[in-house]
Amino acid sequence: MIDLPFTFTLPMPQAIPSRVDNHIERRLSALRGQFSDQEAYNKKLSNEDLLIYEVYEIKRPEVAGELLMGISIVHPGKVGREFFMTKGHFHSVLDTSEIYYCLRGEGYMVMETPEGDTSVEALTPGKILYVPPRWAHRSICTSRLEDLVTFFAYPANAGHDYGTIERKGFRKLVLEGVNGPEIVDNPRYQ
Amino acid sequence: MIDLPFTFTLPMPQAIPSRVDNHIERRLSALRGQFSDQEAYNKKLSNEDLLIYEVYEIKRPEVAGELLMGISIVHPGKVGREFFMTKGHFHSVLDTSEIYYCLRGEGYMVMETPEGDTSVEALTPGKILYVPPRWAHRSICTSRLEDLVTFFAYPANAGHDYGTIERKGFRKLVLEGVNGPEIVDNPRYQ
Numbered sequence: 001m002i003d004l005p006f007t008f009t010l011p012m013p014q015a016i017p018s019r020v021d022n023h024i025e026r027r028l029s030a031l032r033g034q035f036s037d038q039e040a041y042n043k044k045l046s047n048e049d050l051l052i053y054e055v056y057e058i059k060r061p062e063v064a065g066e067l068l069m070g071i072s073i074v075h076p077g078k079v080g081r082e083f084f085m086t087k088g089h090f091h092s093v094l095d096t097s098e099i100y101y102c103l104r105g106e107g108y109m110v111m112e113t114p115e116g117d118t119s120v121e122a123l124t125p126g127k128i129l130y131v132p133p134r135w136a137h138r139s140i141c142t143s144r145l146e147d148l149v150t151f152f153a154y155p156a157n158a159g160h161d162y163g164t165i166e167r168k169g170f171r172k173l174v175l176e177g178v179n180g181p182e183i184v185d186n187p188r189y190q
Numbered sequence: 191m192i193d194l195p196f197t198f199t200l201p202m203p204q205a206i207p208s209r210v211d212n213h214i215e216r217r218l219s220a221l222r223g224q225f226s227d228q229e230a231y232n233k234k235l236s237n238e239d240l241l242i243y244e245v246y247e248i249k250r251p252e253v254a255g256e257l258l259m260g261i262s263i264v265h266p267g268k269v270g271r272e273f274f275m276t277k278g279h280f281h282s283v284l285d286t287s288e289i290y291y292c293l294r295g296e297g298y299m300v301m302e303t304p305e306g307d308t309s310v311e312a313l314t315p316g317k318i319l320y321v322p323p324r325w326a327h328r329s330i331c332t333s334r335l336e337d338l339v340t341f342f343a344y345p346a347n348a349g350h351d352y353g354t355i356e357r358k359g360f361r362k363l364v365l366e367g368v369n370g371p372e373i374v375d376n377p378r379y380q
Contacts, residue, residue, distance in 0.1 A: 003322045005301050005309045010316065017318075058320075064254055065286040065323050065345055095255040099343055101291070111195050119195045126200065128207075128341075130248075132193045133255050151318075153289055153343055155255055 008058070015071050015103050015149045021059035026052050028079075031087060033166065036173055036188060037080030044079055051075060052084050053139075066156035072100075074107065074141035074148040081175040083107070088138025088170060090114070092159030098137065098152060100129040105148035108174050108181065111135040118171050120183050123148065136165060140174045142181045198248070205261050205293050205339045211249035216242050218269075221277060223356065226363055226378060227270030234269055241265060242274050243329075256346035262290075264297065264331035264338040271365040273297075278328025278360060280304075282349030288327065288342060290319040295338035298364050298371065301325045308361050310373050313338065326355060330364045332371045 008019035027049045028041070035041045044050070057070040077084040088110070091098075100109065102123040111119045113134050121129055123139070131137050141148035168190045175182050198209035217239045218231070225231045234240070247260040267274040278300070281288075290299065292313040301309045303324050311319055313329070321327050331338035363376045 002303075002307050003324075004307075005299070005311055005319060005321050005325055007311050007313075007317050007319045010318070060287075060320075060322075065283065065348075067257075067287050067289055067320075067343070067345070069289060069318075069320075093255065097250075097255060097257050099257055099259060101341075109195070113192075117192050117194075121195055121197050123197075127197050128200070128259075129195060129197045130250075130257075130259075131195050132250075134193075135195055151291075153257070155257070155345060158255075 010071065010103065010151065013104060017056050017058060017071055019058060020056045022057040024055040024057065026054070026087065028052055034087065034169065035079040035082050036186065037082060040080035050077065053086050060156050062156045064155060064157040067153050068156045069151065069153040072139060072150045072152055074139055076141050076143050076145055076147065078176060083140045083142050083174055083176065083181070085140040086138050087162055088136060088165045090136040090161040090164055091154070092161045093157055095133040096155045096158035097133050098131040098154035100131065101151040102127045102129070103149045103151055105141060105146045106143040107139055107141045107148035110138045110140060110170050110172050110174060112171050116171065120172055120174070123150065136170070138165070138170055142174065200261065200293065200341065203294060207246050207248060207261055209248060210246045212247040214245040214247065216244070216277065218242055224277065224359065225269040225272050226376065227272060230270030240267065242267070243276050250346050252346045254345060254347040257343050258346045259341065259343040262329060262340045262342055264329050266331050266333050266335055266337065268366060273330050273332050273364055273366065273371070275330040276328050277352055278326060278355045280326040280351040280354055281344070282351045283347055285323040286345045286348035287323045288321040288344035290321065291341040292317045292319070293339045293341060295331060295336045296333040297329055297331045297338035300328045300330060300360050300362050300364060302361050306361065310362055310364070313340065326360070328355070328360055332364065
């Protein structure tokens with residue numbers, strides 16, 4: 001069977017790809033231990049296991065030279081003062097990068113290296129972000145009403161290491177402050 | 191020095207990246223031997239060495255795991271009945287793919303494998319094209335007035351093999367027909 005080129009579109013405003021091989025839904029329960037305010041988390045979860053973010057993936061062979069791509073949608077909301085966010089991860093093959101193209105909404109990408117370097121970049125529509133190799137990354141939706149929607153692409157052999165972030169957390173948090181989002185040190189970082 | 195994440199934008203309608211490391215200009219003289227109508231080519235070139243296409247590149251280390259990206263702009267025009275196009279190339283590391291995101295204009299991506307498989311995909315704004323590993327690719331602007339503008343990303347170790355296409359050409363051409371662009375066999379394919 002010939003491995004043919006293919007096209008797809010991202011019909012706005014939803015930006016759900018016209019071709020989808022896998023749809024991931026991550027609910028509040030999947031982010032246990034990640035939000036700073038554990039009391040607010042437990043209270044919110046006891047009320048409803050809310051949908052926090054979704055990923056639409058286009059599958060390719062997971063080998064070097066191929067690229068994986070898809071759409072990430074982080075819904076608006078907060079746990080205490082902390083905005084809804086993705087689990088965040090390192091790539092299992094640490095020396096692999098990722099490109100994000102922000103299509104809709106407002107938010108941040110929180111990033112860090114194993115050596116403790118940190119970076120937080122604002123995402124607004126039309127902005128392209130390059131996450132170099134070695135940087136763990138988590139997207140955060142800071143809009144009150146609108147989803148944060150990004151198109152992403154990364155080397156197909158990268159893999160995902162979620163465990164490191166689950167154990168340690170990120171060094172930086174994004175919280176709602178009086179004058180908008182605030183980037184603060186994570187007091188629970190291990 | 192820390193290898194920091196970075197962002198850039200593609201201000202429309204030009205879509206020239208707000209961060210650029212290299213700007214390539216390809217003129218008619220750089221496409222010698224590629225257009226089907228050699229008489230029309232020579233006549234056009236004797237008149238003016240027209241700018242056919244431009245590439246704005248963002249540099250990264252050219253190693254596996256990194257991604258190279260940029261903007262390709264093919265200007266409107268024809269040589270005889272054949273639309274302005276890029277030189278087209280295989281990747282030197284044949285088993286590497288490429289993603290194109292069409293931002294503006296109308297055109298086609300003409301593709302083929304070393305084994306002789308061919309594919310021609312239409313490009314319109316909002317369409318994303320996946321060029322699998324092994325497929326040579328050439329973009330063609332079929333709009334009469336507007337540039338064909340695409341954002342591209344590919345594995346940074348891919349490299350470019352222009353020589354094979356310079357010698358053999360592509361198996362398919364896109365010519366202006368009575369009712370719009372026509373995809374035809376290349377009579378000069380070697």
